[in-house]
Amino acid sequence: MKKIYRFLDERLGLEAFANFWLKKLLPPSTNWFFTLGGAALFLFTVQIITGIFLALYYAPTPNGAYASVAYVQEKVLFGKIIRGIHYWAASFLMVIVPLHLLRVFFWAAYKKPRELTWILGVFLLLLTAAFAFTGYLLPWDQKGYWATVVGTNMMGLVPVIGEYILKIVRGGMELGALALTRFYAVHILILPALLVFFLGLHLFLITKHGSAGSWNESKNDLSQGFPFYPKQAARDLVIAFFLIAALLILSWKAGAPLDDIADPTDETYIPRPDWYFLFLFQLLKYFPGKLEIIGAIVLPGLFFIVLLLLPFIDKKPRRAPYRRPLAIFFGGGTVFALVLLTFLSIKEDRKLRAAQAEAARFDPILAQAGEKLFAQNGCEGCHEGDGRIAATGPSLIGAARRHSQEWLILHFKDPQSVSPGSIMPKFDYLREEEMIKLIHYIKSLKKLPPG
Amino acid sequence: MEEIGRRDFFGLLAKGLGGLISTLLAVPLGGYLLSPVLRKAGEGGWVSLGRADKFAPGRPVRVEYSYEREDGWMKTKVSRYAFILRRPDGLVAFSPVCTHLGCSVGWNEEQKNFHCPCHGGVYDPEGKVLAGPPPKPLTQFDTKVEEGKLFIRVA
Ligand code: HEM
Ligand code: FES
Numbered sequence: 037m038k039k040i041y042r043f044l045d046e047r048l049g050l051e052a053f054a055n056f057w058l059k060k061l062l063p064p065s066t067n068w069f070f071t072l073g074g075a076a077l078f079l080f081t082v083q084i085i086t087g088i089f090l091a092l093y094y095a096p097t098p099n100g101a102y103a104s105v106a107y108v109q110e111k112v113l114f115g116k117i118i119r120g121i122h123y124w125a126a127s128f129l130m131v132i133v134p135l136h137l138l139r140v141f142f143w144a145a146y147k148k149p150r151e152l153t154w155i156l157g158v159f160l161l162l163l164t165a166a167f168a169f170t171g172y173l174l175p176w177d178q179k180g181y182w183a184t185v186v187g188t189n190m191m192g193l194v195p196v197i198g199e200y201i202l203k204i205v206r207g208g209m210e211l212g213a214l215a216l217t218r219f220y221a222v223h224i225l226i227l228p229a230l231l232v233f234f235l236g237l238h239l240f241l242i243t244k245h246g247s248a249g250s251w252n253e254s255k256n257d258l259s260q261g262f263p264f265y266p267k268q269a270a271r272d273l274v275i276a277f278f279l280i281a282a283l284l285i286l287s288w289k290a291g292a293p294l295d296d297i298a299d300p301t302d303e304t305y306i307p308r309p310d311w312y313f314l315f316l317f318q319l320l321k322y323f324p325g326k327l328e329i330i331g332a333i334v335l336p337g338l339f340f341i342v343l344l345l346l347p348f349i350d351k352k353p354r355r356a357p358y359r360r361p362l363a364i365f366f367g368g369g370t371v372f373a374l375v376l377l378t379f380l381s382i383k384e385d386r387k388l389r390a391a392q393a394e395a396a397r398f399d400p401i402l403a404q405a406g407e408k409l410f411a412q413n414g415c416e417g418c419h420e421g422d423g424r425i426a427a428t429g430p431s432l433i434g435a436a437r438r439h440s441q442e443w444l445i446l447h448f449k450d451p452q453s454v455s456p457g458s459i460m461p462k463f464d465y466l467r468e469e470e471m472i473k474l475i476h477y478i479k480s481l482k483k484l485p486p487g
Numbered sequence: 488m489e490e491i492g493r494r495d496f497f498g499l500l501a502k503g504l505g506g507l508i509s510t511l512l513a514v515p516l517g518g519y520l521l522s523p524v525l526r527k528a529g530e531g532g533w534v535s536l537g538r539a540d541k542f543a544p545g546r547p548v549r550v551e552y553s554y555e556r557e558d559g560w561m562k563t564k565v566s567r568y569a570f571i572l573r574r575p576d577g578l579v580a581f582s583p584v585c586t587h588l589g590c591s592v593g594w595n596e597e598q599k600n601f602h603c604p605c606h607g608g609v610y611d612p613e614g615k616v617l618a619g620p621p622p623k624p625l626t627q628f629d630t631k632v633e634e635g636k637l638f639i640r641v642a
Pocket of ligand 1: 069070071072073074075076077080133134136137140145146150153154155156157158160161164235238242246247248249
């Protein structure tokens with residue numbers, strides 16, 4: 037063993053490598069908060085490994101994408117787990133990376149000579165978000181499709197060149213096959229390459245300058261310090277252990293969601309981004325008409341410009357939080373606003389979802405009874421039932437989601453009362469239970485597969 | 488003119504060639520990337536929505552239609568829907584695509600207006616914005632009636 041090590045050391049310079057990366061002295065004040073960067077690093081490693089495994093099955097075409105993801109989810113041994121880990125680790129990253137940023141911000145570790153480390157960090161934050169955004173479309177299900185419609189349209193709001201950006205991102209005007217391969221290539225080739233580059237520099241600079249340690253410089257005497265390995269490395273691995281345990285439990289118990297396949301004709305679907313972009317989604321509601329660009333472009337843009345320039349705005353060497361009241365006030369205010377927006381978005385959606393869940397309640401036995409009633413009462417004469425087309429009345433597919441049960445019952449009793457001008461006859465002789473059976477039958481109507 | 492030293496010469500040559508090679512690659516790569524912008528949009532085609540006289544006045548009627556569309560390298564049959572409103576001066580066809588950020592609006596029979604499920608956009612039966620962030624009324628399709636059938640022009 038010793039011999040092999042010496043052989044390699046002479047040729048590769050292992051000793052110097054270990055001295056630089058592992059034996060580097062940390063200030064005695066280094067604590068658990070300093071594991072956040074390592075936690076992000078660990079999660080990215082997990083993403084790269086699980087991502088490569090997912091790519092073994094994934095087919096980047098509109099029809100192939102959904103089917104191949106469903107196949108991984110349902111048929112592949114541990115497919116649900118691998119996909120679940122990749123999904124949840126993305127969510128974790130969207131928490132851990134901002135927390136790491138906040139740690140660095142609170143400790144004022146972005147000041148000279150670490151300005152570039154910070155700026156690279158801001159790019160890493162953008163990359164993390166870009167990974168999350170491009171990955172969301174890949175299953176080609178309803179949620180990914182609609183979140184991407186909205187997200188790419190936001191890019192289209194950029195003045196003058198917006199339409200060009202939109203076309204370049206989507207590969208055309210519509211979100212289709214060309215957008216999917218673009219998103220895929222960006223997600224698995226371009227972003228990882230950029231990540232490796234920015235992260236490599238980030239880590240190199242961190243080690244080169246050493247940890248900034250406590251804001252109280254008297255606690256940073258390196259002669260009292262300790263090497264990264266083993267103490268801090270062990271802390272990092274404790275966190276990594278808890279993270280992977282949480283990822284396994286979540287992917288086993290909850291898994292990753294997969295909605296119905298993307299369908300632009302289903303207007304009952306409520307498009308939402310994943311939870312970590314809800315703040316942005318909510319922000320858009322407050323800027324009507326021509327002001328929409330403020331929520332979509334101006335505010336997020338300003339936010340990132342300020343982040344990038346922070347080391348040059350807040351230049352004074354003092355680091356303690358209580359000596360930087362302005363910075364802490366703005367930082368805290370931003371965090372508060374982001375949390376509040378996310379909370380408001382969830383709250384406003386709760387009502388919408390409750391109504392939808394009510395509408396979606398479905399009982400197959402009632403539906404079967406309803407099918408008989410549908411035939412006996414001559415509904416088929418005007419509306420299409422399963423597969424049959426009768427053109428007098430409108431299609432009933434989705435009708436029970438578009439209208440509340442109360443509305444539908446009023447409509448059976450007297451169609452003109454809720455739908456003036458309707459030529460549908462009154463069905464007021466039906467009992468209310470029978471109407472509910474019919475409603476369940478209508479819920480069971482599904483669009484026939486194309487062809 | 489001063490004589491250029493060997494080193495300067497090779498330095499210049501290396502930089503010059505580096506620049507040239509990059510340009511030679513950048514032109515086709517740039518064009519490749521920008522091609523969606525340079526590609527001209529097609530004329531679009533007319534799609535039939537069925538008999539024009541089935542649309543009674545009163546409220547917008549939701550109609551589904553499907554047509555063959557080129558989607559990059561593939562041709563697919565896509566399904567879409569439109570809202571048809573009979574006005575005294577004829578039929579108008581609204582696209583359900585919200586003019587804010589593109590979610591699909593639905594007709595709300597209780598309130599007699601169009602609702603967007605995303606950021607709370609509301610449009611009246613004529614497609615005008617009543618509330619929420621949409622900057623423009625609902626887009627109208629070009630329409631024509633031929634042999635009693637209603638056609639709309641799709642992109
Ligand atoms: C992709 C996500 C990121 C990874 C994997 C990562 C990784 C790391 C690691 C391992 C450390 C050393 C341990 C620690 O201080 O926690 C570190 C330090 C640092 N990071 Fe990051 N980072 C990421 C994103 C960011 C972001 C978003 C920022 C800020 C905008 C940032 C700014 C810094 C700075 C300034 C340091 C030096 C801190 C000091 O010396 O005390 N990083 N990063
Ligand atoms: S997309 Fe319709 S309100 Fe935003």
